[in-house]
Amino acid sequence: MNERKPVGQQNPMEATAARSKKVNAKPAKLGRDVQARLGQQLRAMYDDVVNQGVPDRFHDLINRLDGSGKKDPQ
Amino acid sequence: MPMDESVRKAVLAAVPSLRAFAISLCGNVDRADDLVQETLLRALANIDSFQPGTNMSAWLFTILRNHFRSEYRKRRREVEDSDGHHAESLKSQPDQYGHVEFREFREALAQLPSDQREALILVGASGFSYEEAAGICGCAVGTIKSRVNRARTRLAELLHVNSAEDFGPDETTRAVLASGGE
Numbered sequence: 137m138n139e140r141k142p143v144g145q146q147n148p149m150e151a152t153a154a155r156s157k158k159v160n161a162k163p164a165k166l167g168r169d170v171q172a173r174l175g176q177q178l179r180a181m182y183d184d185v186v187n188q189g190v191p192d193r194f195h196d197l198i199n200r201l202d203g204s205g206k207k208d209p210q
Numbered sequence: 211m212p213m214d215e216s217v218r219k220a221v222l223a224a225v226p227s228l229r230a231f232a233i234s235l236c237g238n239v240d241r242a243d244d245l246v247q248e249t250l251l252r253a254l255a256n257i258d259s260f261q262p263g264t265n266m267s268a269w270l271f272t273i274l275r276n277h278f279r280s281e282y283r284k285r286r287r288e289v290e291d292s293d294g295h296h297a298e299s300l301k302s303q304p305d306q307y308g309h310v311e312f313r314e315f316r317e318a319l320a321q322l323p324s325d326q327r328e329a330l331i332l333v334g335a336s337g338f339s340y341e342e343a344a345g346i347c348g349c350a351v352g353t354i355k356s357r358v359n360r361a362r363t364r365l366a367e368l369l370h371v372n373s374a375e376d377f378g379p380d381e382t383t384r385a386v387l388a389s390g391g392e
Contacts, residue, residue, distance in 0.1 A: 166362055166363060166366055170366055170371055171362060173371070174334075174362055174365055174366060174369075174371070175334055177312075177315050178315075178319075178330065178331070178334045178335050179334070179335050180312070181312040181315055181316060181319075181335075182230045182234070182331065182335035182336070183230075183335075184312065185226070185229055185230035185233055186226040186227055186229075186230050187226075188226065188229070189226055190222055190225045190226060191225075191229075191243070193243065193247070194222070194225050194246070194247070194250070195222070197247060197250060197251075198213075198218060198221065198222060198250070201213065201250075201251075201254055202213050202218060
């Protein structure tokens with residue numbers, strides 16, 4: 137929390153630097169290594185679900201729809 | 211009428227990724243599975259509007275995303291804690307919701323604006339191109355690119371990472387879990 141200073145407390149030089157940085161960078165530049173690690177974490181989290189495969193309820197649903205040709209069992 | 215075998219295969223193949231996307235949208239496994247089920251019912255009821263040869267997965271993601279947008283956000287508060295739903299979802303979370311080491315990351319992800327979150331997931335995790343993601347979200351390719359950039363920047367801020375070394379503690383946890391140690 138205390139690593140980041142509120143904008144109001146920046147000295148004028150810092151404020152100017154921050155502003156010009158904002159203008160130049162498209163949103164902001166993240167290091168490639170940081171981007172890569174964020175990407176890894178994101179995929180690891182996502183793949184954790186993907187690796188669960190197809191739960192039975194969805195096999196059952198497809199089989200039911202396939203067999204009966206009914207569009208909506210509700 | 212039985213469904214075409216290729217349709218059946220493509221739909222089933224898309225389910226794991228649809229679930230992962232749905233969980234990232236609504237943050238709850240049970241509701242995500244309901245969302246996937248409703249998506250499949252809608253998709254198969256309208257299978258005639260699917261153009262053979264195009265990307266079935268992208269088509270299903272589009273339906274899921276639109277359905278979520280139109281219904282789930284409204285319903286979110288109403289269903290909370292009714293008929294033991296919440297307790298049940300808590301029970302199922304340790305196994306289904308991802309391991310504990312993703313908690314911090316997931317919480318940070320949940321704080322992103324939904325536009326940015328879905329763009330980041332589609333491009334960074336689901337493996338769609340910027341063009342496909344733009345098609346799914348119904349916006350311009352440039353919009354997707356800027357949302358993804360902003361999402362990454364914000365995520366780095368929320369996780370307090372300025373360099374790869376800052377991933378330290380989480381990495382250690384993961385290494386321990388991966389090796390099966392305590």
